[in-house]
Amino acid sequence: MTDVYIIGTDMIRFGRFPDRSVPDIGAEAALLALDDAGLSIGDIQALYCGNLLEANAAVGQRILHLIGQTGIPVVNCANACATGATAFRLGWMDIKSGLHDLVLCVGAEKMGKGLIGSDRKPDGISTEGLLGSNTMPTIFSTLGMEHTRKWGTTLEQFARVSVKNHHHSTLNPKAMYQTETPLEDVLSSEMISYPNTKLMCSVNVDGSAAAVLASEKKVRELGLMGRAVKVRASVMTSDPYTEHDLVLPDFSTCTRLAARQAYEMAGIGPDEVDLVELHDCFATAEILHYENLFLCEEGEAGELIDRMDTYLGGRIPVNVSGGLLSKGHPLGATGIANIYEVTTHLRGEAGRRQVEGARIGLTHVVGLGNACAIHVLEKTD
Amino acid sequence: MTDVYIIGTDMIRFGRFPDRSVPDIGAEAALLALDDAGLSIGDIQALYCGNLLEANAAVGQRILHLIGQTGIPVVNCANACATGATAFRLGWMDIKSGLHDLVLCVGAEKMGKGLIGSDRKPDGISTEGLLGSNTMPTIFSTLGMEHTRKWGTTLEQFARVSVKNHHHSTLNPKAMYQTETPLEDVLSSEMISYPNTKLMCSVNVDGSAAAVLASEKKVRELGLMGRAVKVRASVMTSDPYTEHDLVLPDFSTCTRLAARQAYEMAGIGPDEVDLVELHDCFATAEILHYENLFLCEEGEAGELIDRMDTYLGGRIPVNVSGGLLSKGHPLGATGIANIYEVTTHLRGEAGRRQVEGARIGLTHVVGLGNACAIHVLEKTD
Amino acid sequence: MQSPTPRTVVDFLKYGEDGSLYLEGHRCRDCGAVYFGRRSTCSKCFSRSRMDAVAAPPRGHLYAYTIVHRSFPGVETPFIHAVVDVEGGGALRGTLLGVPPDPDDIEMGMPISITFEDAGQTDREGNRYMTYFFRPA
Amino acid sequence: MQSPTPRTVVDFLKYGEDGSLYLEGHRCRDCGAVYFGRRSTCSKCFSRSRMDAVAAPPRGHLYAYTIVHRSFPGVETPFIHAVVDVEGGGALRGTLLGVPPDPDDIEMGMPISITFEDAGQTDREGNRYMTYFFRPA
C-alpha cells in the first residue's frame, strides 16, 4: 500500500458567520487548502466531506457547486465530534486503496448557540431533571467526577487545563478567543455542571478546515515532498462494551483502544510524540485523555497539568492551538482543524506557538455515539 | 489490490414500522446478513452505515449497541438516495485498501409519509407555487418532459414502466406492494406532477438491508467462494457542470459518467449485463436511465419498454424486484437492497422472479445533490 | 405616508438605480457561463473572482416544464413549473402564468417574457415581496 | 370514578402483577450482563435470544455524579445527575434526591435506594407518569 501525505491544508478563523451557509464556509477552506497545495479543484479525484448538523443535506456536493463541478465522487459523512476526522480517514483510505492519487477532505459546521443535547420526551413528558440530565456537559462532568473518585483529581486541576488552553490561544490568530484566563477567572465563571464552569466548556462556533491528501507517487510527481506531512497512522474505534457505557458514555476505553492501535500502526511509543491535539470538549475530558493517550501513567493526569508538562515548552505540549476550549469547536471541522494544527507545526510554520523541532504529532477526537479517531503525522525531510 | 466479494446479504421486507427505531430495523438486517454469511458480529472488523434522515444521530453505533459492541470503526454516511450504496462502496474501498478483510455495510431508513421536499422560505415567504415547485416529483416530471421534448416519449410509455415494476413485485415476497397495476389503473390514478401519476411515484416505506464484504483471501479461508458474488466495479460520481443542472438537477450526466467508468472498471460492455436494478424513483426516471446506462440507444427508451425488453424474460430485465415503484424506497436502505436483489439472482436463489442464467448484474442509484453510484456484480463459479 | 419598497423574493432579483427591477446574473469572464445568485468562483471552468455582474434581459425560451397537481398543504394547484433559458445565458426556474395548465397548450421552446410582479404574500413582519413570473411573450 | 393508573416514564419501569412498580432488567444467560430496556441480543457476548427478564432490586451504590447548574430552559436547577450501580448487575442514570447539591455532601459509593414516585408532570393528553429517583439508603 502506498504511503499517504498531506500536501495542502488550511482552516478559516473560527467565529460566527450568521450570513454564510455551511457550503460557503466549507468552500472557503477547500480553496485555501488547494491554494496551499498549489492545485485546482480540477486536479482533485474525490471529495470526502464532514458535517454533522446538515448531514443529510449534501454539503459536499454543494461545496462543489460553489467551486467547481467536476463530477468526482463525493461522500458525506457524520460521526458526532469525530465527523471531520472521519472524512479525513476516508480520504486516507481512498488513497491507500489505490483508487485515487489526490483527494480533498473538508470539514465544516455552523453551530447553534447554547447547550448541545436534546430534551427527549419518551412517552410524552420531559425527562430533563427527572432522569438526570441529557446535556453534553453533564456527561463529561460526570466522567470528571469518576476520575476524581478514582484518583482524587481536584477542581483546580481540571480548571488548569482551561488556563493552559486559553493561554495557548493567545498565540493562535485563528482561534475564536485569544484571551488569557487566569485560574481565578476560570473558577469564578458560571458553574455549568460540577466541576466544569463555563470557561471549562468548549466554544460553540462556526468553522471549516480542509486537507488535500496524495499518494507517495503523486507527491513526488508534484515535487511537494519537502513540505508534505506523512500520515503514519489512521485509526478509528467505536465504544466496546463496558459496564457503564450505555448510561455514562465511555470515551476512555475507545480512546485507549484507538491509541494502542495507532502507536502500533505508526511503530512508535507515546514518548516519541512531540505534540498532541486532543479532544478537550470540556476541561475534564483533557485530563482523562492524558492517560487514555498514554501521555502519563494512570492517575497522574492531575500532576501532569500541575507540572505544566502539557504547556508549550513543556515535556509534551497539548492543544497549543488553544484547543476546543478556546480555538472553538465547530463539530464537523474540528477533526481536520487539529490535523491542520499539527501539520503546521511539523512544517515549522506555526509562528509564535511553534513546538520547536516537532517531528511527530498526534491528533485525537472522540464523539458521542461513540466514535474515536486518532491520526499520527510525521514530518518529511 | 484484492478482489472484494459479497459473502452475506439480506433485507427485511419493506413496510411501515411506526413502533421500531432506525437502529432496530438496521440491526435486524445486519443480523440477517451475518446469518447469511454464517458469521457473528464478533468477526466483523468495520461497519459502514447509511441512513439519511437521522444522519447525524450515530445510527451505526446504535446498531452495534443492539447487536454487539466490539469497538470496531464505524462510519455513518449520507448521500441522498445513494446513501446505502455509498456505505457499500466505503466497505468495498476499505477491503481494497487492505485495512480489513471482513466488513459489514448496513442501510436503514424510516420515512415519513407524503411528499419529500421542502418549502424553503428565502427572505420569509413561501416560494412553493411562486417560483415553481420544490417537490421531488416536480424535478423528475420535468426531466421526463425534457425527454419528451427530445424524443417524443409518451405518457403511456412512462406509465408502462410502472405496470412492469408492479408486475415484477408480485413475484417478490419482500416488496411493500405485490399487486398488478394495469395501464389503465396507472394512468387513472391521481396525477401528481405531469406525466407522473401517483402509481408512477416510488413508495415511501421503512426498510433496511445489509451486506457482508470480504477480501478474496478471507472468502477462501472461510470456504465461501461458491455462493460469494464478486464486486467487479464500484463507481461513484457527482453532478458535473451542465447548463441546467443548478435549476433542474441533471441525473443523466452523472449516471452516464458513472456507467462508462463502471463498464470500464468491470471490463465489460452493457450487452454483457444480465439484469439491472436501477433508480426508478419515478417512472420517468427509469426511462431516462435505460439510455444513461446504455441499455439502448439514445432516444429509444420508449420503444424499449413498448417492446417489453426490460421485463423478466426480456432482453435485459430491469427492476425485477419491483423497483422503488413497488418494492419501496427507504432512502438509506435502497442502495444495499438493490445489491441484495442482484446478488440473489447471481446466486440463483431468486425463486419465481429468477433471471435465468444470470452471471453479471448492475445496480444503480442516484440522489439529489447529486450522488450517483453504480456497482457491477458477478457470479463466482 | 408612502409604503416602503417591497423586498424581493430572491437575492438576484434587484432594484436598479432607476428603481426598476432586473435579474442580476454573474457571467464568467473566462468561459462565459452565466449564474443567477451570488458567486465568486465559476463552477464550469473553476476560475476565481472573474465574475462580472450583468443585468439579464427579461426574456428567454421555455426549456422544460411540468404541471404540478400535488404540492405542499395550502398551496393552490395546478400550476406550471417551468425551466427557462434566459436570453444571453443562464437558466431560471419559476412559475409559468398565462397558459392553461394543459400539455396541449404548452409548447416547448416557446418565447417567454419574464415579468416582475407582486408576490401576493407578506412575511411575518408584514413586508411585501416582488417576484418574477414567466409569461408567453 | 377512579383515576387511571399512571403511565411510567421509561419502558423498563413496570407494574408487577400486584400493581407495584419494579425495574425490569434483562440478564444474559450466557455472560450475566444486565441491561435495562428491551433487548434480544447481548451487546457484551453477542448471544441472541438468551435474555431473561429479571426484577432488579430497588437499591444499589452511587457510582458517579455531577451537579447540574445549567440545563435546558425551564428546568429547575441545581439538581444531581447520578449513575448508580444496581444490586445484582446493570447501571441506571437518574436524579439523586435527598442530598444537598454540594460535592461535600455527596459520597461516592454511598448506598442508594431507588424509589418510585409521581413524576409531577402530565403529558398533553393529561396522563400522569410514575418515575424512579435515587435517594440515600
Ligand SMILES: [Zn+2]
Ligand atoms: Zn468560467
Ligand SMILES: [Zn+2]
Ligand atoms: Zn451475554
